[in-house]
Amino acid sequence: MRPYQYLFFDLDHTLWDFETNSVNTLRDLYKVSLLSQKGIHDFDDFNIVYHEINDKLWASFRQGTLSRQDLRWKRMWQTLLHYKINDEPLAKFMSEKYLEILPTKNELFPFTIDVLEYCKAKGYEMHLITNGFELTQLQKLKNSNIDSYFDKMITSEMAMSMKPHKEIFHFAFSETGAQPQNSIMIGDALDIDVLGARNAGMHQVYFNPKELSHEDEPTFEITCLSELKNIF
Numbered sequence: 001m002r003p004y005q006y007l008f009f010d011l012d013h014t015l016w017d018f019e020t021n022s023v024n025t026l027r028d029l030y031k032v033s034l035l036s037q038k039g040i041h042d043f044d045d046f047n048i049v050y051h052e053i054n055d056k057l058w059a060s061f062r063q064g065t066l067s068r069q070d071l072r073w074k075r076m077w078q079t080l081l082h083y084k085i086n087d088e089p090l091a092k093f094m095s096e097k098y099l100e101i102l103p104t105k106n107e108l109f110p111f112t113i114d115v116l117e118y119c120k121a122k123g124y125e126m127h128l129i130t131n132g133f134e135l136t137q138l139q140k141l142k143n144s145n146i147d148s149y150f151d152k153m154i155t156s157e158m159a160m161s162m163k164p165h166k167e168i169f170h171f172a173f174s175e176t177g178a179q180p181q182n183s184i185m186i187g188d189a190l191d192i193d194v195l196g197a198r199n200a201g202m203h204q205v206y207f208n209p210k211e212l213s214h215e216d217e218p219t220f221e222i223t224c225l226s227e228l229k230n231i232f
Contacts (some may be wrong), residue, residue, distance in 0.1 A: 003181065003182055004124065004177035004182060004183065004184045004185070005124065005125060005178070006124070006126075006127065006176060006182060006183040006184075007126045007127070007184060007186065007232070008127050008128070008129050008154075008172060008178075008183060008184065008185045008186070008197075008202075009126065009127070009129075009150075009186045009187070010128070010130060010163075010186065010187030010188060010189070010192075010193050010207075011093065011128050011132060011137055011140065011141070011183075012132055012151075013188040013189070013207075014187050014188045014207050015106040015108060015109060015112045015116075015146065016108060016109075016141075016144060017108055017109050017187050017223075018139050020105075020107040021102060021106075021107050022051070022090075022102065022141060023047055024105050024107070025098060025102045025105055026043075026046070026047050026050060026098070027047075027144070028097055028101050029097055029101065030043050030046060030080070031081045031213045032151030032172075033093070036114045038083075038085055039083060039084075039085065040045045040083050040085075042228060043205060046079070048101075049083075050075065050076075050079045053075050053078045054172065057074060057075050058071065062131065062162055062192075068133070068157075072095045072099065072142060073092045073095040074089055074091075075095075076090075076091040076094040076095045076098070076152060077091035077092075077130070079103070079215060080094075081109060092127075098177060098218045099133070099136060100120045101138065102140075103136050103137075103139030104143055104147070105140075105143070105208065106140075106144035108143075108144055108146070109209070109225055110224065110225065111154050111226040112146065112225055113145075113146070114225075115179075115225045116149040118150075118229055118232075119228070119232055120149055122232060125151055125178075126149055126150050126152070127150055127151055127152045127172065128141075128150050128152070128154065128168065129163060129168060129169065129172050129185065130153065130156070130217075131153075131155075131157075131163055131192070132155065132156075133156040134153075137153060137155060138153065138199070141153070143157055149187075151176070153174055154168065154171060154172040154175060154176075158171070159171035163189075163192045163193060163196040164191065164192050164193075164195040164196030165192055165196065166196065166200045168196070169185075169197065169202065170200065173200075180202045181202055182201050183203075184202060184203040184205060184219070185197035185203070185205070186204075186205040186207060186208060186228070187204070187205075187206070188206075188207045188208070188209075190214055190218070193206075194206050194216060198218075203219040203220075204218045204219050204220070205219065205220045205228065206218035206222070207222055207223075208221055208222070209222055209223055209224065211223055
């Protein structure tokens with residue numbers, strides 16, 4: 001039997017299918033913002049441009065060079081600017097609507113409920129560690145009906161630190177009573193979840209559904225959440 005008592009999960013891209021939910025949200029946003037009438041005629045292109053810009057701005061946010069508020073609206077503004085639409089009020093409207101619509105989506109990765117039920121039945125104490133916005137993450141949990149599986153959700157807002165920095169993990173330990181040696185982190189990002197957990201002295205499960213090649217050596221690597229049953 002493995003020495004784990006505490007399971008710490010990432011949320012986006014690990015349990016909650018961010019990619020699918022975000023695309024569905026952007027599709028709604030594209031319609032409600034009447035973007036086809038403003039010269040953005042191809043939704044698929046809009047989707048690609050937005051996510052490329054969003055990824056770059058999230059990297060700046062994690063590095064501390066961009067504020068949370070600026071991230072929220074400038075990803076929309078920069079996307080509009082790509083199409084030569086310099087409309088700050090529209091960008092801010094889109095930012096608000098995106099954050100309003102996104103957490104209502106509820107697509108989860110395959111076997112999410114099955115695995116959470118399994119871990120709950122095994123008596124593990126389960127928590128979340130996420131860099132996402134606190135209110136948004138709470139809404140995602142409730143709307144996808146997985147909030148009852150977790151005792152605590154540790155967010156970067158609450159901890160005043162972001163993964164991969166070890167301070168957010170130390171905060172999680174103090175909040176939950178866990179210790180590095182009896183805890184494990186499950187997440188999709190090598191440079192955020194795996195590195196952060198390793199630096200905090202925890203074992204790690206790298207969730208790699210796209211089977212991306214890499215040279216890292218996480219404690220465990222899985223391509224489907226169902227494989228967690230082989231670990232726990």
